[in-house]
Amino acid sequence: MMDKAYEHKEVHIDNLYLDPKNFRLVHEIEFGQKIEDITDPVLQTRTRILVTGNKNENIDDLLLSFTKNGYLPVDLIQVTNLSEDKYEVIEGNRRVSTLKVLYERYKLGLDIGGLDPSIFSTIPVVVYSEKSLENYQIIMGLKHISGTKSWPAWNQAKYLHYLIHEKKLNEKDVADTLGIKSGTIKRALRTLGLIDQFRICEFGEQFKPDMYTIFEEIIKSPNLRAWIEWDEENLKASNSKNLNRLFNWLSIDEEDLDDNTNGDNSPGERIIKNYTDIRNLRSILDDERTLLYMENTKSVDKALNYKDKQELLEAISISPQTGNDFSKNTVVLKNTLIEKVTNHFCSVNIENYKLFRNFRVENLNKINIIAGINNTGKSSFLEALYFLTRLNDIFGYYDVFRRRGKFHDELDFSWLSSVIPDEINISGNFEGKSISTKLVKEEESINNLNKNSYITSLNLIATVEDRTFTTQSRLFIEKENEIFYDKIHQLCFSTYTTPFSMQNQEELIRLHEKSVETRNIERIVKFINSRLDSGIENIELAGEMKRFLVNHKNFKSAVDITNFGEGFQRIFHISLQFAAVENGVIFIDELENALHHSLLVEFSKFIGELAEIFNVQIFVTSHSKECINALVNNCLTNSFISAYRFNYENSQITSNYYSGPSLARLIENLDLDLRGGL
Known part of the structure; x- marks a missing residue:
C-alpha cells in the first residue's frame, strides 16, 4: 500500500489493463455498468478493439510514431493499483493499446521498426493511490474539458455528470476548478436530460453520441424549450405531444429502416440532420x-x-x-445591401472607438497592409471596419468582443457591459456610398424591467446613404437577452479572422460549405499539397460532429486536422474565407501568426490570387517585416496595394500612408521597415 499520493514505476506491458469505462469510450460502455473483473481477457480484448478499431485505424498515428521514433514518454501513463503487480490504466489507453499491438507483432517476429523492445518490460507509469484518485480525476477534466486535448462534447458532458452526480461534487466547485462557466455545466446536464428522454422513446436505439450537439442546440434555444415546455427542476420536457413530434424529426422512420427500396443498403434520412437544422427550425417553429x-x-x-x-x-x-x-x-x-462591387472601401473615419478619435484613412485599395509597433490600434482598426460591414447586425459586435475576451463558448454579457465603450461611431465610403454605424450604451428606465437581472441596453443605428437601420439589445443576467429590429442588414459579406478564431468550429463549417460549392477547396488542397505536405490528398468534413479529417497517403484512414501543425490549420482556415465572402471584405489579424517565414512568400501570393478570383478586399495587420515584404513582393501588382504605419503620439493615433509602388521602392533601396523606421 502506498503512503504517498503517487509514485513512479516501470511496468511490464502484460501487467497493464485497459480501462473499459474510460471516458473516451463512454458511448460504448455506460457509466454505472457493473464490471466484475477488469482483468477478464474477453473484456480486455473488447476494450482494446474499441480503442484501436478493428484494423487499428484509430491508432495509425501512434503506430507510425512509435515505429519511426521509438517510445517517447512525453506524457507519462497514469494508472491505479489493482493488485500487487497489476495496474488499471486511467490515462494513456491509446498508448498502451498501441504498445500491446506492437508487442504481439514482436512476439511473432514481425518488424517493429525503431521501437526498442526493452520498453515492453519497462514502461514508465505514474501509480496513483486511492486517496489521490479523485484529485487526478479533476486533473483529467482540466486536460480534456478546458485543456488542449478536449474530448468530444458528449464525453465532456458525461464526465461533468459523473463528477456532480456520482462523485457528489458541487457545480460551482467543478466550474471553478475546471475553469469553465456554471452555465456550461447546467447546459450539459439539461442536454443529457433531454437525451435520456429520447433514449426511452420508440426511436431510442437510433441515438448516437455525435447527435449530442443537436440536443444541445435544442436546449440552447429559448423558443424550443418553451415549445416542449422544459421543466428546469426535473430536467425534462413536459409537453409530450410536441416532444414526440420533435423526436420524430430526429429519427429515421422505422419503415425506412426495414424497407430499403433503393437497393443500396442506405437507410432513410432524418429531417433534422445536424445542429444547424435546429437553428433554422427556430425560424419556422411558429408556422404550422x-x-x-x-x-x-x-x-x-x-x-x-x-x-x-x-x-x-x-x-x-x-x-x-x-x-x-x-x-x-x-x-x-439576400442579407447584403450591396452585391455588385468593384471598388469596396475607399476611405474610413473612426470618430470614436477605443484609442481612435476623429481618425481618417484614405486611399484604401484591394490589399491593405496595417503595421506599427504594439498598442497602436491595428487590431482595433480591423474591428471598426468589420463593424461597418455588419451595419445593424449586433451579433457582429458580440462576435468581436467574444474574441477579445477569448470566450470559447458563450459571451459573458456582464463582462461585455463593463468593457464595451459608451459610444462607438464609425463611417466610411464603400462602393461610392456613404455609410455609418453608431452604437450607444445606455440604461433604460422602463418600469417593467427586472432591475435584478437587467444589465444595460445597446442601441445600434446604421445608415447607407439615406436609409437607416436600427437594432436594440437588452442585456440580462441569468435570462435571455432581448433583441428588437425590423430586419438585420449587412453591407456585404465579410469575415474577421484572428489566430483565436481558428477554434470557432461553426464558422469553419460554414466557410467549408461555400468552398466546396465553388470548388475553392480543390485550390486549397492543391496549394497545401504542393507547399506544405505532398502526402495530403484531401480535407473533408465528416460525421454529425463535423470534424475536419485529412486524407494522407501515409495513413490508412483519415486523421483529424488537429494532428497537424498550427501553421497548417491557419493556412487552411484563412484560405477557406475567400469563397464565403465573394465581392466582400476579409480582415486578417496577425497574418504571420503560426506561419514559418519560409511559407510567407508562397502563401501571400496564394491569397493574392484568391482575392482576385473572388473579388475580395483584404485588410491585413502584421508584426513581421518578412510578412510585409512578402505581401508587397507577391500579392498581385503593387498598384493594388496600400500600406499604413500606425503611430501613437500625444495620446492619439496617426498614420503614414505608402502606395504599393512607393513602398516597394523604399524596401528595395532603403530596407524600409513599415513597422516603425528604417
Whole structure:
C-alpha cells in the first residue's frame, strides 16, 4: 500500500489493463455498468478493439510514431493499483493499446521498426493511490474539458455528470476548478436530460453520441424549450405531444429502416440532420403550414426557403395560387445591401472607438497592409471596419468582443457591459456610398424591467446613404437577452479572422460549405499539397460532429486536422474565407501568426490570387517585416496595394500612408521597415 499520493514505476506491458469505462469510450460502455473483473481477457480484448478499431485505424498515428521514433514518454501513463503487480490504466489507453499491438507483432517476429523492445518490460507509469484518485480525476477534466486535448462534447458532458452526480461534487466547485462557466455545466446536464428522454422513446436505439450537439442546440434555444415546455427542476420536457413530434424529426422512420427500396443498403434520412437544422427550425417553429411542408419534404432547408418564398409572395402581393413560377422571379432574397462591387472601401473615419478619435484613412485599395509597433490600434482598426460591414447586425459586435475576451463558448454579457465603450461611431465610403454605424450604451428606465437581472441596453443605428437601420439589445443576467429590429442588414459579406478564431468550429463549417460549392477547396488542397505536405490528398468534413479529417497517403484512414501543425490549420482556415465572402471584405489579424517565414512568400501570393478570383478586399495587420515584404513582393501588382504605419503620439493615433509602388521602392533601396523606421 502506498503512503504517498503517487509514485513512479516501470511496468511490464502484460501487467497493464485497459480501462473499459474510460471516458473516451463512454458511448460504448455506460457509466454505472457493473464490471466484475477488469482483468477478464474477453473484456480486455473488447476494450482494446474499441480503442484501436478493428484494423487499428484509430491508432495509425501512434503506430507510425512509435515505429519511426521509438517510445517517447512525453506524457507519462497514469494508472491505479489493482493488485500487487497489476495496474488499471486511467490515462494513456491509446498508448498502451498501441504498445500491446506492437508487442504481439514482436512476439511473432514481425518488424517493429525503431521501437526498442526493452520498453515492453519497462514502461514508465505514474501509480496513483486511492486517496489521490479523485484529485487526478479533476486533473483529467482540466486536460480534456478546458485543456488542449478536449474530448468530444458528449464525453465532456458525461464526465461533468459523473463528477456532480456520482462523485457528489458541487457545480460551482467543478466550474471553478475546471475553469469553465456554471452555465456550461447546467447546459450539459439539461442536454443529457433531454437525451435520456429520447433514449426511452420508440426511436431510442437510433441515438448516437455525435447527435449530442443537436440536443444541445435544442436546449440552447429559448423558443424550443418553451415549445416542449422544459421543466428546469426535473430536467425534462413536459409537453409530450410536441416532444414526440420533435423526436420524430430526429429519427429515421422505422419503415425506412426495414424497407430499403433503393437497393443500396442506405437507410432513410432524418429531417433534422445536424445542429444547424435546429437553428433554422427556430425560424419556422411558429408556422404550422411550414412545419407540415418540412415533414412532407423531410428537409428543414426546403421548409425555410418555402417560408421565405411565402412571405415574399405576400409582400409583393402575388398569390401562391396564381401559377407564378417563383424560381423564375427576378426577386432574390439576400442579407447584403450591396452585391455588385468593384471598388469596396475607399476611405474610413473612426470618430470614436477605443484609442481612435476623429481618425481618417484614405486611399484604401484591394490589399491593405496595417503595421506599427504594439498598442497602436491595428487590431482595433480591423474591428471598426468589420463593424461597418455588419451595419445593424449586433451579433457582429458580440462576435468581436467574444474574441477579445477569448470566450470559447458563450459571451459573458456582464463582462461585455463593463468593457464595451459608451459610444462607438464609425463611417466610411464603400462602393461610392456613404455609410455609418453608431452604437450607444445606455440604461433604460422602463418600469417593467427586472432591475435584478437587467444589465444595460445597446442601441445600434446604421445608415447607407439615406436609409437607416436600427437594432436594440437588452442585456440580462441569468435570462435571455432581448433583441428588437425590423430586419438585420449587412453591407456585404465579410469575415474577421484572428489566430483565436481558428477554434470557432461553426464558422469553419460554414466557410467549408461555400468552398466546396465553388470548388475553392480543390485550390486549397492543391496549394497545401504542393507547399506544405505532398502526402495530403484531401480535407473533408465528416460525421454529425463535423470534424475536419485529412486524407494522407501515409495513413490508412483519415486523421483529424488537429494532428497537424498550427501553421497548417491557419493556412487552411484563412484560405477557406475567400469563397464565403465573394465581392466582400476579409480582415486578417496577425497574418504571420503560426506561419514559418519560409511559407510567407508562397502563401501571400496564394491569397493574392484568391482575392482576385473572388473579388475580395483584404485588410491585413502584421508584426513581421518578412510578412510585409512578402505581401508587397507577391500579392498581385503593387498598384493594388496600400500600406499604413500606425503611430501613437500625444495620446492619439496617426498614420503614414505608402502606395504599393512607393513602398516597394523604399524596401528595395532603403530596407524600409513599415513597422516603425528604417
